[in-house]
Amino acid sequence: MDRRVYGVETEFGLTHRPETGRGLPPDELARYLFRPVVDFGRSSNIFIPNGSRLYLDVGSHPEYATAECDDLIDLIASDRAGERVMHDLAMAAQERIHQDGFTGAVYVLKNNVDSAGNSYGSHENYLIPRTTHFRRLSGILLPFLVTRQIIAGAGRVVQEDDTYEAHFAFSQRADHMWEGISSATTRSRPIINTRDEPHADAASHRRLHVIVGDSNMSTTTSLLRYGSTDLVLRMIEAGVPIEDFELENPIAAIRAISHDISGQARVRTRTGEQVTAINIQREILRRVTRFVSERGAHHSHVDQILELWDRTLQAVETGEHQLIDQEIDWAIKKRLVEEVSHQRRLDLNHPRLQQIDMAYHDVHPDRGLYHLLVRRGRAATIVSGAQVTHAMTTPPPTRAALRGEFLSTARAYGAECTVDWVHHKLTDRPLEAIMVKDPFAAKDQRVEALLDKLGDRSSELQERSLEERSRQGATLALTDKYTRAPGTQVPEPPLI
Template sequence: MTSFDPNSVEFQALSVAEQLRIRPLIGLETEYGVHAPANPTANHSVLSMDLVNAYAARMLAEGSAVAGTEWDYGEESPLVDARGWTMPRSAAHPSQLTDEPLGPEQVAAEAIAAERAAGRWEDVPTHQLMNLVLTNGARFYVDHAHPEYSSPETSTYRAAVLYDQAGEIVLRRATEYLAREQGAQIRLYKNNTDNKGVSYGAHENYLVSREVDFDALAAALLPFFTSRQVICGAGRAGVGIGTVEPRFQISQRADFFEEQVGLETTIRRPIVNTRDEPHAWGEKYRRLHVIIGDANLSQYSTWLRVGITDLVLGMISSGWQPSFALLNPVSALQIISHDPTLEATVHCTDRVARTGLQILEYYLQQAQAFWQEQTLPDHRRAEVDEMLQAWQEILTDLSTDIFSTADRLDWVAKYQLIRQVAQRHNVGLDDPKIAMLDLQYTDIDPTRGLYYKLVAAGRMRTLVDAAEIEAAADQPPQDTRAYLRGQAIKHFSHLVAGVSWETLLLRSNTDQRIHRILLSEPFAGSATEAAELFSGNVEDDEFIRRALNFGAGRRKGADR
């Protein structure tokens, strides 16, 4: 196969797993750390709401559009476990109930009430937006005590990086608006812990075939996810949760994981998450919700993270399994993270002790053999080969000289800076200077963030430029349903009554009736397929009619 047409008879004859090896689907979610320097005790839920509302105000003032609307929770199923059961709601932690407005919205509403009762933030409106859907197809909302940006669905590794970076633009625009219009200074950090016992997420989502056995999927992923941090860790000055030991470690998240496999995301965090919430045709697809990763500023780290994970998923979907397992994955996760020399070994079931690098080298060798045998369209072959080469190069460089990768990997770049400052000032890692440096690396303000200063100095490799990222904050990907969602927000936001990843609720101006447009096929709704919806001078009711016909047609196609 040297060309790619998803509507061709040849492509449709492939299994779902084979189709996804040719055309993956990836989305990233980032919860940002938030702080108000002039008001250090400010409620983080209120600050998050301020950011969401500031972004809406800025975009509307500039003549752009957003949809400040309720999230359509009808398609969410956070308590369905991929292993074949559903957790009772009575047994679920409140943070797991993301299928109802009484989750993050209720927490935020209670935060407003508490602030107003205490005599603070008297000017906070009673009703505030909690959720925005953006013209680039992304979601920007309040997730408990954090502003969260969930990127639109993408189908290439580079696009996944681009739209993750666009989230930083969105958050930055919001802080700039607050500073300009209200004089409020809010700092945002792309990190995963406050070093006071709290951790927040940077999640990944990958579409896999429903035919793949989940137990086999989890078993094959455990050694990989445990060792993957060697490439995509964000680095942290400190070991531990509540009491932080003054050492440097590779991953910000490793110390916060307690289980191998499980449904939770905020308590008893598992290395492999079992939430069976596909946000797509459930009979056809499964969404692998990955919660083990760190938030990366480095474009190269993010690119490697999504790329090597997709390549491993492609192998697993064919029935491949590793020849060994870890005796204690949770312990191994932390052992590897706590040793930035990369020399620590973990015990495997074949009685071989391996380093994180050696585990990743094994997965790489298996991936090279597997993907060389795959028949792929030209553009996909180029993407796969480029990722395999980059994977090999980074492992070779880490094995030879860890600091040679400081131009690509977040944890190494941060570690190098910390070592330099500690030596220059003759201080230990428990010195306040080190804690400040650790935090400043993740500041998304380019005038303050140390990562951005490294980029400006030419010391960090980038894959997408500033102009591309700025454009991606407003324009959706062209080849997934994110295009239809984003264009609907851009041109018909006044009709949007609700949104989810696989639905669009439109309210008719004629009779106020709500129409649900199903977009359960993630690749339907691309620029090519959805162009007809927006062509010409389309009136509101005509757009609703076209959207209904589009959704119905794609549903019939899936039912066949």
């Protein structure tokens, strides 16, 4: 497959810290957060015209699913745009909370574990050919994903309990996985989810749904995470032989690997061989490098991915984490934790270091520690602020562009519509709904023809739009920031 579409779904942590007393419970805080979304879209589950989906998930977790992207930089920019959207919603919620007599701040965290030990995910989606043999794919991919945490984990301060002494671990998500492969997502939390919802032509495609990954703050870590997985998938799809590293117990392995920052924890394969995460990753990288050398790079970032992959393994092997402590999340965070621990003479069980761990994932651009490190030149980035701002309102050039144009045009005319990943429908023309199964289709004459019909009813729809906007009032000031795509050639909506 020369072209692939990717997407990532990120569940965010949400908390309220008042000046005194207990904060608002998660369900009530989530209602504050999503009030402008519900006012605008009459639902807590909406698509916005950058092609992405914004919704409340199980457990009152706000979630943002990127539009389908066919470029890794677009994917990373769209994912980062989700952080900005959540930040905007949090600041608006905080203002409303203060108006209602509460104090304190609202925090949105892009991490995977809260202070009570609950876990929430970051789910990757890769479009793969229907012809891919799933048993072979899973046999190769599971060992890769179990060990991928050493190159793409978010890092975590593990406090002392009956199981572990206080230490630093590679992954936040590893301790919360319960199966290798399953159709469930919340009940058993598998590494690979087999639910087959391709949101495309099911005769040609299936969707690989990976739910083991940590949420990344670092864009360079994100590039390595998605890019390395994409390369392994391409090698599998091409039928390239890969050494059998199928693990005897993937769940025991993923936890043992996470808690050994040296990368030397030994895990058993089905053949009885004892191997380390380094062994597995080194062999896969060797095969991928040869594959790229023989077949050529499919995009301009392949060399960067391979170089960072190799350097990260070298850093783990040698313990010289400074080789990657501006590019890989776990190493960036570990350096910060160790500096604070040394300067203030704190052991790893100290609550202050747990706060540092959490604050690293704060999406607030002025308060979050990761963003502070970027401003101080201590964390690298490959996506500019301008690219993220663009991604907040502009879809990537895939089917998402159709979805974005459809939503923006209907919005400008004041027409009600509904969309999902495949369907496009004007509410008052339900029999003319358009289904677009090609995720690469940025244009579709059927969608354009349906939108052209709005011009015949422009005056009626504009009047309805004015009445609706007057009724909704100030809630639109926030939602318009990320529900109108600039540059769309449609009439300007009436001002409030």
